[in-house]
Structure formats: C-alpha cells, structure tokens
Amino acid sequence: MGLAHEHELHRRRKSRNIGLGGVLAGFCLLIFILTFVKVETQDIRLPAGAATETGGN
Amino acid sequence: MTDASIDPQVREGDASFGDYLALLKPRVMSLVVFTALVGLVAAPGSVHPFIAFCAILFIAVGGGASGALNMWYDADIDAVMKRTAKRPIPAGKVSAEEALGLGLALSGFSCVMLALATNLFSGLFLAFTIFFYVVVYTMWLKRWTPQNIVIGGAAGAFPPMIGWAVVTGSVSLESVLMFLLIFMWTPPHFWALALFMRGDYDKAGVPMLTVTHGRPATRRHILAYTVLLVPVAVGAAFTSIGGPIYLTVAVVLNAMFLWGAVRIWKRDEAASEADNYKVERWFFKLSLFYTFLHFAAIMAEALLKPYGLGGW
Numbered sequence: 001m002g003l004a005h006e007h008e009l010h011r012r013r014k015s016r017n018i019g020l021g022g023v024l025a026g027f028c029l030l031i032f033i034l035t036f037v038k039v040e041t042q043d044i045r046l047p048a049g050a051a052t053e054t055g056g057n
Numbered sequence: 058m059t060d061a062s063i064d065p066q067v068r069e070g071d072a073s074f075g076d077y078l079a080l081l082k083p084r085v086m087s088l089v090v091f092t093a094l095v096g097l098v099a100a101p102g103s104v105h106p107f108i109a110f111c112a113i114l115f116i117a118v119g120g121g122a123s124g125a126l127n128m129w130y131d132a133d134i135d136a137v138m139k140r141t142a143k144r145p146i147p148a149g150k151v152s153a154e155e156a157l158g159l160g161l162a163l164s165g166f167s168c169v170m171l172a173l174a175t176n177l178f179s180g181l182f183l184a185f186t187i188f189f190y191v192v193v194y195t196m197w198l199k200r201w202t203p204q205n206i207v208i209g210g211a212a213g214a215f216p217p218m219i220g221w222a223v224v225t226g227s228v229s230l231e232s233v234l235m236f237l238l239i240f241m242w243t244p245p246h247f248w249a250l251a252l253f254m255r256g257d258y259d260k261a262g263v264p265m266l267t268v269t270h271g272r273p274a275t276r277r278h279i280l281a282y283t284v285l286l287v288p289v290a291v292g293a294a295f296t297s298i299g300g301p302i303y304l305t306v307a308v309v310l311n312a313m314f315l316w317g318a319v320r321i322w323k324r325d326e327a328a329s330e331a332d333n334y335k336v337e338r339w340f341f342k343l344s345l346f347y348t349f350l351h352f353a354a355i356m357a358e359a360l361l362k363p364y365g366l367g368g369w
Contacts, residue, residue: 012073015074016072019078020074033107034111038108041108
C-alpha cells in the first residue's frame with residue numbers, strides 16, 4: 001500500500017535528488033560548451049608528424 | 058501500516074537541496090559574483106563570454122566552498138549566536154562532516170576548473186583565497202584577535218583581483234586598488250554594525266573590538282579606517298579603471314562616508330542610545346551603497362569605453 005500523503009522526509013529527498021540531477025546535467029552541458037569554445041578560440045595545431053600520419057592513411 | 062509509523066523528526070542526512078545551498082552562503086556569494094564580474098569586465102583585454110561566465114561560476118563555487126568550510130569549523134559558535142543558530146549545521150539538518158566534505162570537494166573542484174577554463178594563475182589565486190579565508194581567518198585569527206574583521210575583509214576583497222586575473226593572468230595596480238577598496242571598507246562597515254548589534258559575539262566568545270577595546274576605541278577605529286579608505290577610493294579614479302563617472306561617485310560617496318565617520322567618532326554612548334544609534338545605522342546603510350556604487354561605477358566606465366564615453 002502506498003503512502004497517502006508525501007511525508008516531509010520524502011519531499012526533502014526528492015528535492016535533493018532533483019537538485020543534484022540538475023547540477024550534474026548542468027555540469028555536463030557546461031563542459032560540452034566549454035570544450036567547443038576552447039577549441040574554437042585557441043589555435044590548436046597537431047604536431048607535424050601526427051598530421052602526416054592521420055592525413056596519410 | 059499507516060503514515061503514523063514514520064518518525065516525523067527531520068534528522069541529519071535528511072537535508073533538502075536548499076540546505077546544502079545554504080551551506081554555500083548565497084548572500085555572500087552574490088557579493089563575490091558582483092565584484093569578480095567587475096574585475097573581469099574592467100580588466101584590459103577580453104575573454105570569450107562563455108569562458109567569462111564559467112570563470113564567474115567557478116569563483117562563486119569557490120566562495121561557496123569556503124563558506125561551507127567556515128560553517129563546518131564555526132558550528133559551535135553558530136549554535137550560540139541568534140543570527141546564525143538557524144544555519145544547516147546548528148539546526149541539525151546537515152552534519153558537520155558532510156559540510157566539511159562538501160567544502161573540500163567544491164574547493165578542489167572550483168580551483169581546478171577555474172585553472173582549466175581560464176589560466177593557472179587564476180586557479181591558484183582562488184585556492185589561496187579559500188586557504189586565507191578558511192585557515193588564516195576562520196581557524197586562526199577570528200577567535201584570537203579583535204582585528205579579525207580586518208583579516209576577514211582581506212579574504213572578501215580578493216574576488217575582483219581574481220576576476221582581473223582571469224583576463225590578464227596577472228596582478229596590477231588597478232586590481233590591487235579594487236582589493237584595497239573592499240579591504241579598507243570592511244572594518245568601518247562591520248564595526249558600525251557591531252556598535253548597534255550587541256550581544257551575539259560576546260556570548261560566542263569571539264573577540265570583537267567593541268568588547269575588547271571598548272566602544273569609544275571602536276569609534277576611533279571607524280574614523281581611522283575611513284580616513285585611510287578615502288584616498289584609495291578617490292585615487293582609483295585616476296587609473297585605467299576610473300573616469301568622470303567613477304570620480305563623481307567616489308567624491309560624493311567618500312565625502313558622505315567621511316562625514317558619517319566623523320559624526321560617529323564625535324558621539325558618545327549616551328547620545329547614541331538616546332536616538333537608538335541613528336547615526337550608526339545610517340552609516341551602516343550608506344556603507345552598503347558605498348561598495349555597490351563604487352563597483353557599479355567601475356563597471357559603467359568599462360562598458361562605456363568602447364563607445365568613447367567611459368574612462369579618461
């Protein structure tokens with residue numbers, strides 16, 4: 001039988017779970033966008049050897 | 058089985074998300090965010106807006122982490138003081154160990170992420186700020202010397218320097234002046250509050266200037282720090298972060314602040330008690346506007362510069 005009313009304790013757990021889930025999802029999105037921005041704004045060059053290897057195959 | 062079988066008491070470990078957020082001292086965090094943002098905007102050069110957003114976020118998280126560590130260490134005195142008795146640890150919602158864990162984890166996280174997102178110097182600077190606030194201020198000097206407010210003010214004054222370092226990767230005269238603006242402002246701001254908010258710190262055994270050296274000495278200290286603050290605040294107008302807007306704001310506010318400090322110095326306890334600390338309360342309110350308007354003026358100068366309006 002389920003609980004008829006949500007207890008304070010369950011409300012607190014729920015807010016913690018949703019809050020933490022939101023923080024983690026936000027962090028993933030943040031790192032995702034940050035990676036794009038970093039790659040876009042910084043002049044990243046592969047070493048000459050690595051460029052030849054990938055280009056040669 | 059009925060709902061009545063559940064223990065209705067909220068215990069440690071039953072904290073809501075909001076209780077963990079409260080550990081991070083969101084109100085202090087807002088000041089950190091604002092001043093760091095001003096430092097970042099006023100600095101010469103630019104960073105990508107998203108990197109700027111990340112930098113401010115990680116600085117805020119670092120500030121929050123030091124707040125959690127402060128609450129962990131000060132849980133005993135927080136429980137005694139009326140102002141802090143409802144904080145998550147004394148209220149029994151979060152255990153002291155949890156606060157310590159959260160504080161340490163977020164400290165490491167914020168410094169590493171700031172260094173990765175911006176530059177190593179900023180990350181190290183944030184780490185130093187957290188160390189200074191938690192170890193030097195909270196653990197060492199807060200309960201030992203009545204000059205604790207001065208030291209605490211230094212910790213709160215670092216954020217604009219970190220914001221500046223995010224863009225430039227270094228320290229300069231302008232960022233030191235922004236630091237000094239908050240550093241010199243904190244003692245008169247806090248001691249004015251201490252004059253009309255009695256009791257709490259005495260009960261907790263924290264040495265406050267009002268108790269250790271007396272209230273007339275506190276009044277003299279307020280005036281002395283205000284006199285030292287004025288040249289810093291007005292002098293910043295003639296550097297690259299200043300301009301006509303900042304100069305106007307600084308001259309008006311510093312004249313008012315100095316006038317208020319002189320009035321506090323001239324008063325005695327009988328006069329203050331007669332009008333329920335009217336002048337001290339006015340001075341405290343003015344001090345809130347004082348920092349906000351100075352930093353808002355620095356930001357205005359920086360934002361108007363591209364249009365040929367800000368700066369000299």
